[in-house]
Amino acid sequence: MSKPQDEIAIKVEHLTKSFKIPLESSNGLKQKLINTIKGRKGYRTFTPLNDISFEIKKGEFFGIVGRNGSGKSTLLKSIAGIYTIESGKVSVNGTLVPFIELGVGFNAELTGRENVYLNGALLGFSNSEMAAMYDEIVDFAELHDFMEERLKNYSSGMQVRLAFSIAIRAKGDVLLLDEVLAVGDAAFQQKCYDYFEELKRENRTIVLVTHSMEAVKRFCSSALLLENGNIKLIGTPEEVADQYIVDNIQKSNKKTTNSDAEIESKYIDLLEGSIDKVELNREQSLLLNLTYKLKKEINPMVGMSIISAGRSIAELNSIKTGLSSELGKMHKVEMSIPMNMFNPGLYSVNISIFKKETRELIDYKLDVGSFVVEGNDQSRGGVIYLPTNWKQHND
Amino acid sequence: MKLANIFSRKNRILLRELVVTDFKLRYQGSALGYLWSVLKPLFLFAILYVVFDKFLKLGKGVEHYPVYLLTGVVLWSFFVETTSQGLNSIIKRGGLIKKINFPKYIIVISGTLSAFINLLINFAVVFVFILFNGVEPSWSALLVIPLVVELYIFALAIAFFLAALNTKYRDVGYLWEILLQAAFYATPIIYPMQRVLGEGKDFIGYILVSPPAQIIQDVRHVLITDDAITIWQILPLGATLIPFGVIILFSLLGVYYFKKNSKYFAEQL
Numbered sequence: 001m002s003k004p005q006d007e008i009a010i011k012v013e014h015l016t017k018s019f020k021i022p023l024e025s026s027n028g029l030k031q032k033l034i035n036t037i038k039g040r041k042g043y044r045t046f047t048p049l050n051d052i053s054f055e056i057k058k059g060e061f062f063g064i065v066g067r068n069g070s071g072k073s074t075l076l077k078s079i080a081g082i083y084t085i086e087s088g089k090v091s092v093n094g095t096l097v098p099f100i101e102l103g104v105g106f107n108a109e110l111t112g113r114e115n116v117y118l119n120g121a122l123l124g125f126s127n128s129e130m131a132a133m134y135d136e137i138v139d140f141a142e143l144h145d146f147m148e149e150r151l152k153n154y155s156s157g158m159q160v161r162l163a164f165s166i167a168i169r170a171k172g173d174v175l176l177l178d179e180v181l182a183v184g185d186a187a188f189q190q191k192c193y194d195y196f197e198e199l200k201r202e203n204r205t206i207v208l209v210t211h212s213m214e215a216v217k218r219f220c221s222s223a224l225l226l227e228n229g230n231i232k233l234i235g236t237p238e239e240v241a242d243q244y245i246v247d248n249i250q251k252s253n254k255k256t257t258n259s260d261a262e263i264e265s266k267y268i269d270l271l272e273g274s275i276d277k278v279e280l281n282r283e284q285s286l287l288l289n290l291t292y293k294l295k296k297e298i299n300p301m302v303g304m305s306i307i308s309a310g311r312s313i314a315e316l317n318s319i320k321t322g323l324s325s326e327l328g329k330m331h332k333v334e335m336s337i338p339m340n341m342f343n344p345g346l347y348s349v350n351i352s353i354f355k356k357e358t359r360e361l362i363d364y365k366l367d368v369g370s371f372v373v374e375g376n377d378q379s380r381g382g383v384i385y386l387p388t389n390w391k392q393h394n395d
Numbered sequence: 396m397k398l399a400n401i402f403s404r405k406n407r408i409l410l411r412e413l414v415v416t417d418f419k420l421r422y423q424g425s426a427l428g429y430l431w432s433v434l435k436p437l438f439l440f441a442i443l444y445v446v447f448d449k450f451l452k453l454g455k456g457v458e459h460y461p462v463y464l465l466t467g468v469v470l471w472s473f474f475v476e477t478t479s480q481g482l483n484s485i486i487k488r489g490g491l492i493k494k495i496n497f498p499k500y501i502i503v504i505s506g507t508l509s510a511f512i513n514l515l516i517n518f519a520v521v522f523v524f525i526l527f528n529g530v531e532p533s534w535s536a537l538l539v540i541p542l543v544v545e546l547y548i549f550a551l552a553i554a555f556f557l558a559a560l561n562t563k564y565r566d567v568g569y570l571w572e573i574l575l576q577a578a579f580y581a582t583p584i585i586y587p588m589q590r591v592l593g594e595g596k597d598f599i600g601y602i603l604v605s606p607p608a609q610i611i612q613d614v615r616h617v618l619i620t621d622d623a624i625t626i627w628q629i630l631p632l633g634a635t636l637i638p639f640g641v642i643i644l645f646s647l648l649g650v651y652y653f654k655k656n657s658k659y660f661a662e663q664l
Contacts, residue, residue, distance in 0.1 A: 019662055028566035081496035084658035104494045109420050121412035122495055124405050
């Protein structure tokens with residue numbers, strides 16, 4: 001199936017990119033001389049991208065996902081022309097505006113206004129174009145009173161706002177966005193999302209590199225999953241997001257469940273938890289196993305929370321259940337949670353143990369396991385599954 | 396690097412923006428500000444003048460020696476600044492190069508242009524000295540313009556080469572410093588050529604085929620005094636072309652090497 005050439009925005013053919021990484025810490029002429037004399041190469045070759053081919057059509061919102069080190073950024077930089085390609089071909093149809101980072105070229109010693117013009121020039125805008133956009137940029141960033149101040153007197157949030165305001169004014173045929181969502185507070189992220197919605201409505205071609213599966217599902221029309229420099233999957237956002245989540249869980253469930261922050265506990269020897277399944281459907285129940293061993297005689301209370309997208313969506317504890325406080329013995333607790341209240345998605349579990357009377361936290365473990373609730377119900381989103389009853393009244 | 400693209404509108408805007416930024420930032424926070432770009436060569440001049448004119452009497456037999464000396468110092472400072480700015484330009488803008496794709500030569504040119512602006516400011520000082528010293532102005536003084544352009548081209552060629560080399564091997568800066576020091580004494584900046592006449596015409600010829608020496612002497616000749624011995628007074632016509640040959644060679648080499656390596660700056664930085 002061949003497409004007419006003008007419908008393709010970006011075409012990547014057999015792209016392979018490798019880097020030479022110097023083996024020594026010093027990369028001076030002296031080292032080069034020594035290496036030449038000794039006949040050593042002095043570097044090793046690292047290939048973050050291996051024979052990548054894909055096409056992005058005009059008007060597509062294309063997501064690129066993958067674990068850290070899978071080659072996402074290298075791919076984006078190769079498309080943006082920052083890296084030179086030795087093998088393969090990348091063709092871009094139209095002007096391309098890359099946002100590998102917000103506020104490229106920002107200088108702390110310059111004023112906000114000067115930085116706007118400098119950043120604009122780097123993105124390829126003329127002074128008159130920037131002058132025309134300037135008020136809009138300042139309005140959007142809500143920084144009217146600060147434009148004549150030097151950037152070093154800005155808070156980091158203000159800097160991000162200014163940088164982002166410039167970015168959203170950039171009118172290119174193709175936008176490359178790398179992890180833009182990673183910065184800023186919730187309100188700012190909402191602004192990003194609003195901006196993406198707008199881009200989608202305008203049918204602009206966007207390439208988004210992200211770790212947020214929520215963003216992929218919400219905005220992308222198709223997506224690509226990279227694994228160790230190879231394409232693992234190109235498909236619908238749902239397929240790619242699900243595959244990414246499953247891959248991630250398999251990796252993270254292998255690691256030991258030591259708590260991220262150790263509490264020096266005088267009460268407890270051991271607290272461990274695990275879940276029985278990784279993939280569940282809404283009819284099944286999740287079984288959480290929890291083991292603890294006490295050092296002192298206290299009345300224990302176990303808590304757990306279910307995490308989705310970094311936020312606790314449900315918290316449960318054993319306050320109504322009497323738990324054994326016998327010393328030196330392994331106590332096992334089992335907890336079963338039906339999944340019928342969950343929408344499809346990725347969840348993880350944290351556990352904690354308290355003194356029942358005082359609610360003093362004595363130990364906890366983060367991310368004892370993750371699970372996916374499977375399913376594909378187009379009529380729902382979010383975390384909670386609510387039974388609904390739709391009626392239509394035609395007057 | 397297509398020739399038509401080099402000074403496309405987009406690149407010109409970027410170049411101007413970078414030069415203006417460089418210039419604004421250069422002396423930011425210093426009490427005397429831009430005055431420093433005049434004061435630096437003036438101080439050097441004052442030291443050299445006291446040591447070499449007053450103590451060692453090197454200037455005997457050269458008309459207007461103080462201005463003669465100042466002109467040499469200003470031109471040499473320009474050469475040093477241009478090449479050194481170029482040397483560090485790519486590394487200094489590393490963050491930028493890794494995040495955005497734009498023609499890299501703009502960075503080198505922008506660095507050297509701020510040195511060029513400095514030269515213009517310094518030349519204003521030179522002219523004040525010329526007037527004070529009672530040098531008779533002549534139309535031939537206009538030849539200074541093509542001579543300065545020649546020096547700029549030579550310095551820029553070296554700047555391109557060094558910028559690319561330094562990105563790959565970070566110790567180039569130290570090497571260049573040493574070479575510059577040697578070149579400072581190999582170039583007739585302090586000593587008038589009359590002082591080395593005793594070594595024979597050949598020796599003077601060797602000194603004058605280096606582009607900076609040729610240019611500095613020519614500038615002095617057209618601007619200040621006929622006492623400045625130039626390459627065309629010493630060597631046959633054919634040999635006077637050697638400095639130009641050197642400049643063309645360096646330009647080709649510098650641009651070729653820069654072009655070849657600039658593709659990989661984003662990875663090397």
